Amino acid sequence: MEKVNITIIGAGVIGLSVAAELARQQQDIFIVEKYPSFGQETSSRNSEVLHAGIYYPLNTLKLKTCLEGNRLLYEFCQSHNIPFKRLGKLIVAANTDEEEDLYKLFQRGRENGVKDLEQLTKTKLQALEPHIKAEAGLFSPSTGIFDTHSFMKQLAASFKKDGGQIAYNTELTKITKLNSGYELTVIDNEKESFTFDTKIIINCAGLQADKVAAMAGLALDEYRLKYCKGDYFRLAPAKASLVNHLVYPVPKPRSGGLGIHLTPDLGGSVRLGPDDEYVQEIDYKINPAKTAVFCDSVKVFFPGVTTAEITPDTSGIRPKLQGPNEEFKDFVIKHEENRGCPGLINLIGIESPGLTGSLAIARMVAGLVKPLL
Numbered sequence: 001m002e003k004v005n006i007t008i009i010g011a012g013v014i015g016l017s018v019a020a021e022l023a024r025q026q027q028d029i030f031i032v033e034k035y036p037s038f039g040q041e042t043s044s045r046n047s048e049v050l051h052a053g054i055y056y057p058l059n060t061l062k063l064k065t066c067l068e069g070n071r072l073l074y075e076f077c078q079s080h081n082i083p084f085k086r087l088g089k090l091i092v093a094a095n096t097d098e099e100e101d102l103y104k105l106f107q108r109g110r111e112n113g114v115k116d117l118e119q120l121t122k123t124k125l126q127a128l129e130p131h132i133k134a135e136a137g138l139f140s141p142s143t144g145i146f147d148t149h150s151f152m153k154q155l156a157a158s159f160k161k162d163g164g165q166i167a168y169n170t171e172l173t174k175i176t177k178l179n180s181g182y183e184l185t186v187i188d189n190e191k192e193s194f195t196f197d198t199k200i201i202i203n204c205a206g207l208q209a210d211k212v213a214a215m216a217g218l219a220l221d222e223y224r225l226k227y228c229k230g231d232y233f234r235l236a237p238a239k240a241s242l243v244n245h246l247v248y249p250v251p252k253p254r255s256g257g258l259g260i261h262l263t264p265d266l267g268g269s270v271r272l273g274p275d276d277e278y279v280q281e282i283d284y285k286i287n288p289a290k291t292a293v294f295c296d297s298v299k300v301f302f303p304g305v306t307t308a309e310i311t312p313d314t315s316g317i318r319p320k321l322q323g324p325n326e327e328f329k330d331f332v333i334k335h336e337e338n339r340g341c342p343g344l345i346n347l348i349g350i351e352s353p354g355l356t357g358s359l360a361i362a363r364m365v366a367g368l369v370k371p372l373l
Contacts, residue, residue, distance in 0.1 A: 006031045007198040008213050013358045014350050015204035015324040016155035021362035022164035031179040034171035039152045040173050042206050045316025047248050047263045051356040054109035063333040065357030067113055072359040082150045083266050089143035089246040092134035095302045098250045099136050105202055134301050163243040175215040182277040198202050200343045200372055207319045209348040223348050230274025231286045233294045237307035240270035260297040271313055272298055278324050286312040321349035335368045
């Protein structure tokens, strides 16, 4: 039977980042991906925002990997000619009631180590964004946008150049523990099944990460993912030309996201979204009836936009550990040896800021792998 050293489940941005990092140090690494190409789910259905680290509680993996990942990702984009723009982000208080929450966010960001945050008066805010209506703002110059497809393409190329292999159209169906390592059963797009042995499994399966953990015997309630869907609408070009920065509302506690915001892209267009709606199934259809809701949400700080200037665009699904109205839940990045699964490293609930933190997460996983080899 074929044997490999390390098997990574999933070729999303996390799986590719981990693979590229490990392949620089190790050989015999294999990625199993059920889709015909990389990044077909959450990794390609997001705002493509490079976050600064404002929102996350101290001493959490979300904060640690976001702060480190922000620096690493900008460096990676520059050195590999990945398109990006350090646009800067405005978080705006639409009324005086939100100003206190905005100040608390400023304090949290500074405590988190985001040193370049700037509080903006109404006058300063209007100088930056003349068409945004708000009482005050918070400016994060180190927030930006980048081309996630080019980023993943570069990671995949680096991985392959260093000897790694990716099996697309190949879905994991079974994990069997062995005395040393695991036997994996996979099925290809011809419905042919085959098995191979691996010493280490790195679970980067995104929306299916809890199911992969369960295959290994860890069907834990604390690992159960909740799907939180976010729809996007696109702004008409005439209105998009009026927006210079990323513009976010003050986030609401215990919501599934950061609120419907204005997100310019590298092509000069602007999207609205995402919203947050917990769903039971993976379904990327967008309900056109939401047009009015999106319009009303954005008009609070971007007056003048009409429903005729908004069209449905795309949607994505976040793999959240935090359910509706629940408290903050951190990433799971863990070697499961103490649960009887030596050689299994789980990455579960890697939602935002997982894209920003991807390279930092990869370094963390490499640190977990090193003692196992």
